[in-house]
Amino acid sequence: MFGSLGFDVLFKGTNMARLLGGLGIALKISLISVAISIAAGIVIGILISLKNPVMDGVFKVYLEIVRIMPQMVLLFIVYFGAAKAMGLNLSPELSSIIVFSFWGIAEMSDLVRGAVTSIPAIQYESSAALGFNRWQTYAYVIIPQTARRIIPMSINLITRMIKTTSLVMMIGIVEVLKVGQQIIEANRKSSPNAAFGIFATVFVLYFLACYPISCLSKYLEKKWEN
Amino acid sequence: MSNKDTILTVEHLYKAFDGTSVLEDINLEVQKGEVIVLVGPSGCGKSTFLRCLNALEETDEGRVLLDGEVINPAEGKSLSHVRERIGMVFQSYDLFPHKTILDNIMLAPLKVQKRDKEGVKAEAIELLERVGLFSHKDKYPRQLSGGQKQRVAIVRALIMHPEVLLLDEITAALDPEMVREVLDVVLSLAKEGRTMVMVTHEMAFARAVADRIIFIDGGKVVEEAAPDEFFDAPRTERAARFLKTFSF
Amino acid sequence: METEAIREYIPLYTQAFILTLKTGWLGILLSAIIGISGGFVLYFKLPVLSSLVKMYVELFRNTPLLVQLFFIYFGLPKIGIALSAFVCGVLGLGLLGGAYMTESIRSGLEAVPDSQKEGAVSLGLDRRQLFIYVVLPQAFAISIPSIVANVIFLLKETSVFSAISLMDLMFQAKDLIGLYYKTAECLILLVVFYIIMLLPVSALGRYFEKKLRFGMYGD
Numbered sequence: 001m002f003g004s005l006g007f008d009v010l011f012k013g014t015n016m017a018r019l020l021g022g023l024g025i026a027l028k029i030s031l032i033s034v035a036i037s038i039a040a041g042i043v044i045g046i047l048i049s050l051k052n053p054v055m056d057g058v059f060k061v062y063l064e065i066v067r068i069m070p071q072m073v074l075l076f077i078v079y080f081g082a083a084k085a086m087g088l089n090l091s092p093e094l095s096s097i098i099v100f101s102f103w104g105i106a107e108m109s110d111l112v113r114g115a116v117t118s119i120p121a122i123q124y125e126s127s128a129a130l131g132f133n134r135w136q137t138y139a140y141v142i143i144p145q146t147a148r149r150i151i152p153m154s155i156n157l158i159t160r161m162i163k164t165t166s167l168v169m170m171i172g173i174v175e176v177l178k179v180g181q182q183i184i185e186a187n188r189k190s191s192p193n194a195a196f197g198i199f200a201t202v203f204v205l206y207f208l209a210c211y212p213i214s215c216l217s218k219y220l221e222k223k224w225e226n
Numbered sequence: 227m228s229n230k231d232t233i234l235t236v237e238h239l240y241k242a243f244d245g246t247s248v249l250e251d252i253n254l255e256v257q258k259g260e261v262i263v264l265v266g267p268s269g270c271g272k273s274t275f276l277r278c279l280n281a282l283e284e285t286d287e288g289r290v291l292l293d294g295e296v297i298n299p300a301e302g303k304s305l306s307h308v309r310e311r312i313g314m315v316f317q318s319y320d321l322f323p324h325k326t327i328l329d330n331i332m333l334a335p336l337k338v339q340k341r342d343k344e345g346v347k348a349e350a351i352e353l354l355e356r357v358g359l360f361s362h363k364d365k366y367p368r369q370l371s372g373g374q375k376q377r378v379a380i381v382r383a384l385i386m387h388p389e390v391l392l393l394d395e396i397t398a399a400l401d402p403e404m405v406r407e408v409l410d411v412v413l414s415l416a417k418e419g420r421t422m423v424m425v426t427h428e429m430a431f432a433r434a435v436a437d438r439i440i441f442i443d444g445g446k447v448v449e450e451a452a453p454d455e456f457f458d459a460p461r462t463e464r465a466a467r468f469l470k471t472f473s474f
Numbered sequence: 475m476e477t478e479a480i481r482e483y484i485p486l487y488t489q490a491f492i493l494t495l496k497t498g499w500l501g502i503l504l505s506a507i508i509g510i511s512g513g514f515v516l517y518f519k520l521p522v523l524s525s526l527v528k529m530y531v532e533l534f535r536n537t538p539l540l541v542q543l544f545f546i547y548f549g550l551p552k553i554g555i556a557l558s559a560f561v562c563g564v565l566g567l568g569l570l571g572g573a574y575m576t577e578s579i580r581s582g583l584e585a586v587p588d589s590q591k592e593g594a595v596s597l598g599l600d601r602r603q604l605f606i607y608v609v610l611p612q613a614f615a616i617s618i619p620s621i622v623a624n625v626i627f628l629l630k631e632t633s634v635f636s637a638i639s640l641m642d643l644m645f646q647a648k649d650l651i652g653l654y655y656k657t658a659e660c661l662i663l664l665v666v667f668y669i670i671m672l673l674p675v676s677a678l679g680r681y682f683e684k685k686l687r688f689g690m691y692g693d
């Protein structure tokens with residue numbers, strides 16, 4: 001009974017390894033995007049906190065785009081649109097990293113901006129009075145204080161990115177869901193009901209990838225609450 | 227014109243906020259080892275004046291010289307170099323919340339002055355012992371009382387070996403029972419010959435600690451006198467009226 | 475750019491838009507029902523049910539909607555539960571959203587200060603009245619920004635419906651691009667329709683957030 005639902009297919013040949021490999025691709029795309037988002041988000045967030053009206057306006061529009069446009073739509077625009085509009089032939093991997101970073105940078109920089117502007121002015125003044133230059137003030141005083149608020153949220157961003165990587169199959173990246181489809185297809189005759197077992201497994205794999213990271217994020221948030 | 231022991235010189239300082247004049251033509255010479263207390267009604271410009279001294283506020287006109295060297299807010303690079311030589315303690319507790327007491331004190335000498343860690347640590351511990359806070363060295367600022375935090379802030383300024391120490395109403399935000407412990411530290415610094423310029427509303431303390439009192443009102447220096455002279459026989463009507471509002 | 479093509483596609487997109495809205499809002503309605511029930515279960519710490527709700531919340535918050543949909547649409551029929559793409563869409567979105575809504579409602583309920591409850595009890599309100607007249611309205615006000623954020627999130631998530639052959643906006647765009655290669659026109663329409671769908675909700679969310687902050691801090 002159990003076998004007929006496709007769980008046996010998992011252990012045939014390299015199927016399980018292929019599924020995990022697909023998950024690996026999803027993880028790789030999200031980790032690269034998160035790294036870009038954090039690095040660029042810190043820089044942009046600090047720039048925005050300087051309150052230049054032009055930059056403020058541009059940033060608000062940028063945030064709103066990210067807030068209301070589904071990542072799926074952005075993926076299509078970059079993957080299909082860029083090729084058409086600019087003659088750029090972006091690989092699906094690069095397209096998805098661009099879209100995920102576009103989204104992640106918006107969230108990170110807004111987070112950094114919020115955290116930086118909530119630091120009282122006296123912290124800047126007393127740093128200046130101690131002889132810190134601007135760069136040192138940010139490096140030793142402002143950023144370490146904001147880090148405790150930002151780190152749990154950026155870890156949380158990792159899980160959301162991992163979940164969203166499931167979309168990249170729609171632009172042809174062979175990630176875990178696509179591998180699952182291929183396996184089901186290949187075993188269609190011998191195991192016609194494999195869809196149940198395979199997709200259940202993909203479901204569980206995603207959960208196993210995201211749940212520990214969510215827990216870590218929650219734990220750090222509680223720990224650093226005050 | 228300036229005495230060879232002059233450490234800080236202020237020449238014709240003007241400052242306005244949004245067109246409203248806050249400081250008008252302030253002149254001052256501070257000698258090495260001198261303690262100057264700025265008094266005056268709230269909003270008279272004394273805190274702004276103090277902040278102009280280490281260029282936290284830009285001045286509109288006039289200049290401030292430290293040991294003959296011009297402090298110019300426009301030259302950002304040399305600014306932090308000058309600021310290491312002028313220590314400042316603020317009214318609100320401004321310790322870094324993410325660092326322990328010891329780390330708060332050691333951060334600037336290590337990062338700004340690039341001094342040797344062991345030496346800085348030894349000095350930090352010595353200073354903490356002096357202000358009676360050695361046992362608190364590994365705590366975080368939030369675990370300390372206001373008076374304790376202000377004493378740490380003084381130590382944090384002292385460890386930079388400033389030539390001048392600026393104190394901006396450092397007891398104004400404290401509960402009355404904590405004021406004493408902070409002022410005692412300042413008094414002992416005065417005794418050992420530190421050059422200090424401070425703003426305070428503690429008149430009895432001002433009298434005890436000052437070598438010279440500067441009375442500022444409406445952005446101008448109205449009276450400048452030795453403490454006994456100022457408190458017992460103010461020359462101007464405005465100073466007399468100001469002193470009447472304090473009962474001590 | 476061909477305005478001709480755009481004019482021609484608008485009716486097709488409108489159809490898809492209506493289907494997307496219908497699926498989306500039905501899913502959101504389902505998620506609200508699940509969320510309120512789940513939130514109550516957690517707030518009152520009902521035995522057994524509480525741990526079940528917690529497991530459900532973690533499971534659905536830590537997996538992508540697309541994977542949930544694949545399981546429901548392609549997997550479940552293999553054990554005899556075959557549902558139409560539309561029902562799968564509503565169910566998937568409802569289950570995903572329910573997990574998020576449960577958290578919003580629970581944290582809203584728990585954020586009502588004890589002093590409020592004590593004040594109400596000292597006025598002589600019984601437990602039921604306390605909950606209905608004091609806790610619930612305040613909890614709802616506290617939860618609103620996060621509920622609106624969930625609604626925006628869920629409406630955006632509808633963009634994956636096309637993967638289970640639901641003829642939504644995404645499906646329409648993909649289909650037309652494949653048929654006529656008018657990529658730019660199709661993508662622009664896609665963006666426009668998503669703006670129509672989400673901008674008002676986003677603006678409403680900001681309005682509520684401001685109003686709530688005013689209610690709490692008065693500025």
